Structure formats: C-alpha cells, structure tokens
Amino acid sequence: MPPKKKTVTSTKKKNQNKDDDMSFLLEMQKQNEKQVKLTTTTVGNNKKIETVNKLTPKEWPLEQTKPTVPIKYLFKDEKFPSGEIHSYKKNEQNKTVPATTILLDNNNKATIETTTSRYHSLELRPGAEEREEKIQETLKEARHAAEVHRTARKWFKEHVVKPGMKVINAAEAFENKARELLEADKFKSGIAFPLGCSINYVAAHYTPNPGDVTIIGKDDIIKFDLGVQYKGTIIDSAFTVYWNDMFQPLAEAAREATNAGVAFAGIGVRLGDVGAAIQEVMEFYEVEIKGKIYRVRSIRTLGGHSIERYRVHADKCVPTIACDDDTKMEEGEFFAIETFGSTGRGQITEEGVVSHYGKNFDYKGDGSELRNPEAKQLLRVINEQFGTLPFCKRYLDRVGQKKYLTALRDLVSNGIVNEYPPFVDLRGSYTSQFEHTIFLRPTCKEVLSRGDDY
Numbered sequence: 001m002p003p004k005k006k007t008v009t010s011t012k013k014k015n016q017n018k019d020d021d022m023s024f025l026l027e028m029q030k031q032n033e034k035q036v037k038l039t040t041t042t043v044g045n046n047k048k049i050e051t052v053n054k055l056t057p058k059e060w061p062l063e064q065t066k067p068t069v070p071i072k073y074l075f076k077d078e079k080f081p082s083g084e085i086h087s088y089k090k091n092e093q094n095k096t097v098p099a100t101t102i103l104l105d106n107n108n109k110a111t112i113e114t115t116t117s118r119y120h121s122l123e124l125r126p127g128a129e130e131r132e133e134k135i136q137e138t139l140k141e142a143r144h145a146a147e148v149h150r151t152a153r154k155w156f157k158e159h160v161v162k163p164g165m166k167v168i169n170a171a172e173a174f175e176n177k178a179r180e181l182l183e184a185d186k187f188k189s190g191i192a193f194p195l196g197c198s199i200n201y202v203a204a205h206y207t208p209n210p211g212d213v214t215i216i217g218k219d220d221i222i223k224f225d226l227g228v229q230y231k232g233t234i235i236d237s238a239f240t241v242y243w244n245d246m247f248q249p250l251a252e253a254a255r256e257a258t259n260a261g262v263a264f265a266g267i268g269v270r271l272g273d274v275g276a277a278i279q280e281v282m283e284f285y286e287v288e289i290k291g292k293i294y295r296v297r298s299i300r301t302l303g304g305h306s307i308e309r310y311r312v313h314a315d316k317c318v319p320t321i322a323c324d325d326d327t328k329m330e331e332g333e334f335f336a337i338e339t340f341g342s343t344g345r346g347q348i349t350e351e352g353v354v355s356h357y358g359k360n361f362d363y364k365g366d367g368s369e370l371r372n373p374e375a376k377q378l379l380r381v382i383n384e385q386f387g388t389l390p391f392c393k394r395y396l397d398r399v400g401q402k403k404y405l406t407a408l409r410d411l412v413s414n415g416i417v418n419e420y421p422p423f424v425d426l427r428g429s430y431t432s433q434f435e436h437t438i439f440l441r442p443t444c445k446e447v448l449s450r451g452d453d454y
Helices: 010-031 128-159 167-182 245-264 271-282 373-385 393-398 405-413
Strands: 038-043 047-052 084-087 100-104 110-114 189-199 202-204 221-230 233-242 286-289 292-295 304-307 334-342 356-359 417-420 431-440 444-447
Touching: 128 167, 128 221, 128 233, 128 431, 167 189, 167 221, 167 393, 189 233, 189 393, 202 221, 202 334, 202 431, 221 245, 221 431, 233 245, 233 334, 245 271, 245 286, 245 334, 245 431, 271 334, 373 393, 373 405, 405 417
Parallel strands: none
Antiparallel strands: 038 047, 084 444, 100 110, 189 202, 189 221, 221 233, 233 431, 286 292, 304 334, 334 431, 356 417, 431 444
C-alpha cells in the first residue's frame, strides 16, 4: 500500500481507507458467523467512532488455528500466489532440454539445480497472445486450488491427524476443510480425488468406506493423497506422515525422488527420462526398520500422470523407473509427478475392498441401456454431483444415497463406472509417497502445489 500523505484530514482518510480495505473480509466473516473485533478511536472534537482492526488479507487466516474463510476472499483481485518457478534450458539447436544436476550433500540428501533460456511463445507463433490469456485464466484457477490444498493440509498435519484416531475421522476432517475453503459446489469446485489414506504396505487407492473402524497407529506410515479442483482445474498432491523416526529415510526417498522428477520435467522431455531421474534418486536410499536394512525400491507399476480439465488421470503416464517410453511432455500440459518408495518388491497387486470409483471418461450415454431403474437414478446423481471426477462410497452417503450397492455394481458391470481397488506391495513391507502438480508454461514450469512443508 502506498504511503499516505500527511494532511489535517489524514486521520479520517486513514480510517476510511481502513474500512474500504476490510469490507470484503467483513462480508465473509458475517457469512461464517465470526465475531469482528471493534476498537474505539477518537477523532475531531473528541468524537468516538468504532473501526475494524486492520488485518491484511494474507496475515489474517494464518493467525487462526482453524482456517474458515474461503481462500478466494483472502485475495482481493484473485491474485493467488504462484507456485515455485523452475526454468528451462536451450541447447545448441534451440531445443528445450532439462538443465538438471542431481547432487548429494554430506547427509546424502539430493538437491536439484536447474537453469533456463527459451524464446517466449509470443515471439514464435501467431495467435499466441490469445492463448496466453487462456493460460493465465487456467493458472488463476490452478493457483486458487493449490492455495486451498496448502492451507488445508497445513491445518490437517498440525492440528488433526495423530495416532489413536480413526482413519475415517481424519479423512473427513481433511476433505471437509478443503470443501470449506473452496466453497465446494457439486463438481463445479471441490474434491477431485477422494483422500487416499494408504497405510504401510498399502501404497494407493485406499480411503475408508462408511463404517470403517481402522485406527491410526504410532508405528504406521500413511500416504495422504488428495485432489482438489476449481472449475475443473485440478491440483493433485500427496505427502507421507509418520510418528516413528525409523521411517524418515523412506519418506525422504520419495520426497527427493519427486523433486528430481519435477526438476527433470519440461517441454519436449521424454517421459522415460523423467522415470530414470526419479529411480536414480529413489534407489540411492536405504532404510533400517526393526534392525533390518532395506534398499528403497521405486514402485515400478505406479507413477504420475497428465491432468486435464475434469480428468485427474489423463492419457500420459509418468514412470518412476528408467524405460523406453518416448512420449514427450508438451507445452501447456499439467502433470502430476508422483513417486512411491517401498521396502518390498517394488511391484503392486490389487487387494482389499474397493473404495474409489469414477465414471468412465469416454462414456457419453444417458444410461438408457440400463434395465435397473435404481442404476439409472444413481447415474443421474453421479453426473450431477461428480461428473467425471472420482468419488467414493462416503461421498454417495454424503449426498443422501442409500442402498446403492446393487445399482453401483450394475454401473460397473456395464462399463459406465470404473472401480479402483487398493494397490498393495508385500504384506509386512512399508511404502511412501509424495506428489506435486506442475504446469508447463511456455518459458518455465510452475510447481503449483509446492509449499513450505514439501
């Protein structure tokens, strides 16, 4: 805010500007039934007036133990914080290549160095200015969702999740906080991927079903994987939580391997090369658990993916091992760089009760081919509430559905809805996961989900 001029009316102007600056916060405080603290000041002929304490939009929610104001009201012009910026490098043929050096410090922690140089899209192609405007609008939506994810997970990790609580209570707390901060509205904004709460040897795709009584243990290692979206623009990000320090190297392996994948990614980069960078870092680590030393393995049958509007798992897969995949990353694409470390085989199988579902993205029908009227009704609910975004049984309960299991099976058997069973490694093994969403801008890549925590 520019400095105010000193005049005889400066006190009144200051109070007026203060009221104007805080009007948008006052409105949201009323909607959330919050008390607004007033202070009494004296102006003019000892006339007392009440004004609102001055609080900047960014400082105010961070002072709360439990953030409650939707994120969009904390940034006046919807100028949400940008993610971490990584740049590209140009080789002798003016082609974009990743400028990545993977270094290991004295503590065997991997660090990434990147540099850049590239022509701007406006210099290369006609019509690029219009495309740039669309990119900026998409980025605004993505940054909005990313700020929600950062805020919700910070609160969740610091004040909610702990040993001894039910997994289902932790999941619903995290998801409901994200919904609150997004002002969730069916599939227009809200959850893009049900919170994964995969424990120990379960690597992915486990979220508690209604009635699940699983308790978080002090010797558990849990992967929390949540997708959030605003107007269909998705942020998919995951982190690992543990309370026993023996898991620290296993968690660090996945975190640093994800950072390596993020650093190596770029326009024109082969996906197989990204996998090689991930594997090199991941499998450098060893972890001692209960007196036995394990080499951390990169789970080869799980990995990252491209993201499209209202489609969290799009067509391109980002491997976590070196391979011959010549598919290239392209400008304007979103990617989830996602890695999984394991003390087991490094391969997964499907096991356990299904909790994740999602409508087949390619299905364009209206369900008229279904014979079961309950299945037709459930499909209408899915279309209205979730669209093509994944959901779980808890979400069907949440929107008032009852006795839907037969109808849901009919939708799965007819190929209208896909089911996603939990992915597990060997029983008795332990797994870790980290994930970031990046966007390949014309002149740089933006790590949208980056936060102070990871």
